Amino acid sequence: MDRRSFIKLTAVSGTTAALASCGDPDHQLIRFVPDEDIIPGQAVWKPSVCPLCPSGCGLTVRVMDADADVVRNGKAGLLHILAAKKLEGNPNHPVNRGGLCARGQAGIQVTYHPDRITQPLKRKGNRGDGAYEAITWEAAIAEVVSKLNEARAAAPEAVAFVGRGGESHRNTLIAAFLSRLGAPAPVTYELFGDDVLRAANGISFGNEQLPTFDFANSRYVLNFGADVLGTWDAPVAHARAYGEMRQGRVGVRGRFVQAEPRMSQTGASADEWVPVRPGTEGALALGLAHLILKNGTNANGTRPDPRAVSSIEGWSAGLPDYAPDAVEKITGVSASRIERLAREFTGESAVPGMRALAGVAVIGGAALAHTNGLFNALAVNALNALVGSVGSPGGLSFTPQFDVAAAATLPGVARQGRTLQQLASFLLSEQGADTRALMLDGVNPVFTAPRAWKVRDALNKVPFIVSFGSFLDETSILADLILPDHSFLETWSEAVPESGSAIAVVSAAPPVMKPLHETRATPDVLLEVGRALEKPLELPWQTFEEMLTATLTPLPAMTDGSDTWTDVQEKGGWWGTLPAAVRLKPDTTNTVRLKADTTSTPEFDGDAGQYPFHFLPYPSNQFLDGSLAHLPWLQEMPDPLTSAMWSSWVEINPATAAKLGIEQGDVVDVASPHGTVQTAAYLSPGIAPDVLAMPAGQGHTTFTRYASGRGANPVDLLAPLTVSTTGAPAWAATRVKIARVGKADGRLILFAGGMREHEEHGR
Amino acid sequence: MPNWGMAVDLDRCTGCGACVTACHAENNISTVGAEQASRGRAKHWIRVERYWEGDFPDVSLKFRPVLCQQCDNAPCEPVCPTYASHHTQDGLNAQVYNRCIGTRYCANACPYNVRFFDFFNPSWDKPLHLQLNPDVSLREVGVMEKCTFCVQRIKAATIEAKATEQELKDGDLQTACAQACPSRALVFGDLNDPESDVSRLSRSPRGSKLLEDLGTKPKVTYLSKQA
């Protein structure tokens, strides 16, 4: 008899045995018959895509048989399934080339999380107190349909959608869904998003896209505050290239300089760390440009891209305002040091062999999150243009991007609409009242948006909120209906990486395992809702898989002799040269308007006398903006710089701390005009005396057993300032004060004992 | 008979900690939670040591991943009364959990402090237990655990190679930490194969051993950061 029938047999006998043994029919142990071929103890490897950050790394998942406790239509039982066991980097994926960051490693805990929402839930009791009752999918979808019908009848503006950013099939489907519904385009929000840099690149290079850096071939990297090796953009791709830059080339080792007021994990790897005053990164860049223009030492003699330089006032005149002495006053970096950096950057001072190699300047993180962030970005772009590092080896380039909308033949679908701030203020205004329904797709703006935007109050104005998230968090707890999505391992996972690869990439892979719980893939739910509406939306596909097939099959096969679709499913995506038809056209419509009003000097919220410190929140290496604080592996992983586990803290310069009588681990109040947080002090030699830095991620009130009630959230302090001319939050522009509240109470948990390798005892 | 070793290029390491989580995922290391972590019970078979040097503004930071050095002259071995800590043919410092009675002597003797004790029985909030690697046995309360150079992967690969009658090629076999490392700072392989990457790197002039002067004969080579 074959294995299938054998398993069936054991299943049956197992059931009868169970029936005989225990009474309560709801809790009897049923051996469900697995509907997949399972070879016990035999590991299989399947491709997938990491969804935890926008860089879209490729995964290879180790899958083996396991017994899972499951509930199937009300019956608890045991199911022998193929379960994901370990996530590895996909060695063939152009972005991560086999590597995987700590967060990606922990991604598997999303699927197996004990506090995952396992089936549709309907609110009972008051909004926000988290009481829900289980309902069937049929009932849940029926309710969504009726609410959308009402809303649509009321007004076209009546439906709002808040989701994740980034180019992907999922987001395109959502955009299409909304436009057919007549609703405004989805609102996307990311606290640490990079819209400022996209805008700047639009102005400088006619390309509103994040750059891809060819560090592997760089001679010199000058980084203005971007945590490229830790959390910024495509860290795994950057780290891989960084390794090559350092030791991948015979006899050549790239030099790496980091300019930032608080030493990041990336700054720690730099050869030289330049503490520059917050918000003056652009001035420093132009200081270098001034000298390079003066000495006429443009590396490869190419004429800089006119768009890039014309956006900088006084460029043609040689940037007279940015002579070293002036820049020293602005940035706090000594004139002589600026001159040396300029020489190093252009390769003047390099050995002949290396001169030809490009140096590249990078900007990101807090440098973009000041009110003058756009100016800083434009300045760095101009500097890159000046030394000819744009498009040249060792410099920066732009990954050709797959245009999902075009491939899906959905012309004229707006991918991005209002900003979150606009949505919030709209909902709080009179017209906002006729917004009848709001959908949430795996975002937590209540936790990550500046309090002054009143996102919570705004959402509370909406009569009907539906969430597709897998966990109860500060935002989804406001939902009236929760339609839990599959985890990324249980469904089609896909992303279109914006950067990190020289060639075009579409990460896409089929489910690696059967759903553990009674969840459904959100794209399929949307399609079903679309069909069930009074006036159906007539989206061209029945399922999400159909959409992917439709968009990807026409692409040229990667390995000749095989058809693209099978290829994609085996390799976990498609990469290669894009046909022009489906290549995303650079969108530069609004660049001219942007250029007009670009402030060059940063403004800060809070009076410098009363609030003497600059406040720099930063994405935590473990939790990013907090969306990963629910994963125990990441909670217990020591933070790279502090070695802290399960904690949050504020970093302060030891000299400053001594003045204020603050010692390691002491409890302190950090206050801005907008709020106060209580946390532990960490004395860090790597931060300027007038700066306090705090990792985001902790301070959740509602986010699973592992994150709730742990630590503090720096967002509570943020001023509602935005980066001039872009709506992006200027999260680095707040001033704060700090006061000691009490002595260390153990809330700061450090793995490390000593701070320094060599102790001075003095004998 | 191979002789397994590792090279750690400090000029590539970015301190990202991917290796730490990778090891937890591969080797069923239980998370102990905030309360126990604060009492020094966290178990990180590989840790990324960081050391501050100098003071603001001329300050720098040094990262150094530290795992079991698989010493050829391992102080943790002779002191173990039950042979739970012992040396294998292929040069590993093996740890037999079933043999360990928890004297913790080995951990005192280990100069690198890479041995971790199970102070309680491990537990996983269901269904987190589904993440467990069936190839790695769980450790009960009262035993010592540590980096094994992912021995389960070594065994699997060598058995596979034997079954298919093929030579185990350099790079076929990777430890979980080395496989995850985004910057390729960790390189694992056979030191008896002079052509293997790890052998090549171990011969590098930048190479040195951690606490070499203690005479532990570590099989992990650290390649210094270049200035």
Added chain:
Amino acid sequence: MTHPAHQQINRDLLRPLMQTSWRFYALVALPAALVVAGLVSWFTQMFFGFGISGIRWPIFWGFYVTNFVFWIGISHAGTLISAILRLVNAGWRRPVTRCAEVITVFALMIGAMFPIIHLGRPWLAFWLFPYPSERLIWPNFRSPLVWDFFAINTYLTGSLLFLYLPIIPDFAVARDHATGLRRRIYAALALGWRGTPRQWHRLETAMQIMAIAIIPVAVSVHTIVSFDFSMAPVPMWQTTIFGPYFVAGAIFSGIAALLLAMAALRKILHLEAYLHPVHFENLGKLLLVMALLWGYFVFNERLVTYYGNGPAEMAVFWRTQRESFAPLYWTMVICNFVLPLSLMGIKRFRTITGCVIASIGVVIGMWLERFLIIVPALGHKYLPYSYGIYRPQPVEIIITAATFGAMILLYALFSKLVPIISMWELKAGDHPPADLIPPATEEHPLGELRL
């Protein structure tokens, strides 16, 4: 020195055996309670997991191993001292030897508990023993922990014999004075002692052999205990001085313990007539010598480390000398050196009270010494990233206290069942009249005592 008449001796020294007052129960109540608390704590630790102790990464040994070394040290009081005194035939030893030897036996029993208590899986402790398992798996004979097993067991067996042999004649006396069940028990214990010349002869020879044999064993025991540390490459542990250093410390703390025991017995059992100030004074002098010796070793250890200036060693050195552990360190120095020197060094203070104060100091100081050898070194081993701080938890503190309770309890019970002073040696001691000892003949050098 003079002792009461023989009938008086019998009456005085057998009194505790024959009659029990309420005071006795009052005395044993507290230590008994401590012992119970200790046992409960230990089982709690086994039930909930070792984690309820303060042990942590990287300080894997703490209070338990400290207690182990401490009690094994205390055990060097009796057997070693009385053996030496017997060999040099110091007459004043006679009333002292037994209460000394008893300390050895009980201290060893208590100390030997800790290698088991501190195990992560105590229920598997038998894997330390060399027994022929069906898997033919033997313990690792290279491990000092296995050496401990042999050393301690040898010393315990030897000490038990050394204690038992000279009690036999006294058991005989007890037998003759007791009635009913007691009589039968003492009869059994007396092994049919009749006091014939042959028996006396055998006893004396056996005592001689034991006295000589036990000394190297005692010395080796604490040397091997010191190996538990000096064999591991831990800063400030791996030093050749540890062997003699530990032995000296052991004898030092042993004498202190003995002095305390004697003072207690003298008070409680009203043995003023037997334990004279001179006994205390003599032992006090011994304590003084050991204090000097101890100081000499500490000075050696410290100076050599300081001069060598190895980075790893200096980290530990300064922690104890002037940083976190300094308060404990200097308390130790005062207790072990300053106090005994100033009290025992000056004749005027070499009184019973003086001895008691000095001894209390030394007992505390020697416990601290063991703690300060173990914990600071483990907490500051080579790589500063892995430094750690140890905080003992209730379970460890209770179990530690319980061991002192156990000592008192066992001692009290013993002195209730056995004459705590060797009666026959006492009698033989003060040149007894001719009618008591006939002239020695060829085959009986000592002659036959008519007791």
